[in-house]
Amino acid sequence: MTAAATTDTGFTAELGRANAGLFDAFYEHPFLAGMRDGTLAKEKVLHYVGQDHQYLSAYIRCYGLGMAMSPDRRWMRHFHDSAAFILDDETHPHHVLCDYAGTSYEDAQVDRLAPTAQAYIDHMMAAGRDSLGVLLAALLPCPWTYTWAADRFVTEERPPADHPLLGWWEFYATRDTQGVTHKLRGLLDSLAEDAGAGERARMARAFEDSCHHEIRFWQMAWSLETWTAPDG
Numbered sequence: 001m002t003a004a005a006t007t008d009t010g011f012t013a014e015l016g017r018a019n020a021g022l023f024d025a026f027y028e029h030p031f032l033a034g035m036r037d038g039t040l041a042k043e044k045v046l047h048y049v050g051q052d053h054q055y056l057s058a059y060i061r062c063y064g065l066g067m068a069m070s071p072d073r074r075w076m077r078h079f080h081d082s083a084a085f086i087l088d089d090e091t092h093p094h095h096v097l098c099d100y101a102g103t104s105y106e107d108a109q110v111d112r113l114a115p116t117a118q119a120y121i122d123h124m125m126a127a128g129r130d131s132l133g134v135l136l137a138a139l140l141p142c143p144w145t146y147t148w149a150a151d152r153f154v155t156e157e158r159p160p161a162d163h164p165l166l167g168w169w170e171f172y173a174t175r176d177t178q179g180v181t182h183k184l185r186g187l188l189d190s191l192a193e194d195a196g197a198g199e200r201a202r203m204a205r206a207f208e209d210s211c212h213h214e215i216r217f218w219q220m221a222w223s224l225e226t227w228t229a230p231d232g
């Protein structure tokens with residue numbers, strides 16, 4: 001299952017095809033493989049939850065940047081609804097992970113970003129000082145990689161009802177969450193149609209970089225990354 005079929009048209013379909021290798025690397029990363037077979041170490045899961053809570057807060061701030069650049073109320077509605085989705089609904093998958101790890105959501109919180117999470121956030125924020133199109137391009141891999149991976153896993157492997165992380169997978173596979181990706185792709189496709197070649201190139205770069213950041217985010221949690229200097 002690829003992120004964009006060869007027959008799909010539009011700017012984001014091109015991005016999906018151009019970055020198919022990164023989507024696969026995202027799917028194959030040992031962190032996500034451990035989420036699939038339910039063997040992922042609890043400390044890695046908790047590292048992820050602490051960082052991801054902060055990451056999603058930054059993502060909401062990026063919607064605030066988008067709100068400030070919104071040309072009309074249709075766009076404002078989009079950022080408003082999307083921020084509400086993260087605030088109200090996307091805490092659910094974090095709770096699933098905390099239950100798996102046997103910890104409360106409160107206890108999973110951290111007050112310091114790890115280098116990789118910080119880098120991803122800085123990348124998104126910088127995109128928000130370029131243009132609405134570049135911002136959306138930097139924001140799209142976040143929902144797209146997760147909803148694509150969840151759809152693929154649930155469709156191909158049909159996890160059993162007693163899978164310990166089923167609630168996490170189902171959240172990202174559900175129609176509502178798939179709709180987040182769909183909506184964002186449609187908005188970015190329409191912006192790309194009106195953008196010049198230079199801006200489209202910056203959009204493509206911002207998208208690709210975010211795909212890399214997504215893979216690195218798994219690696220951050222997998223390696224329990226901190227700011228500690230190497231020995232020696």
Ligand SMILES: Cc1ncc(CO)c(N)n1
Binds near residue numbers: 055141143146
């Ligand atoms: C780092 C990261 N990427 C994507 C998602 C999906 O929203 C998430 N929660 N965290």
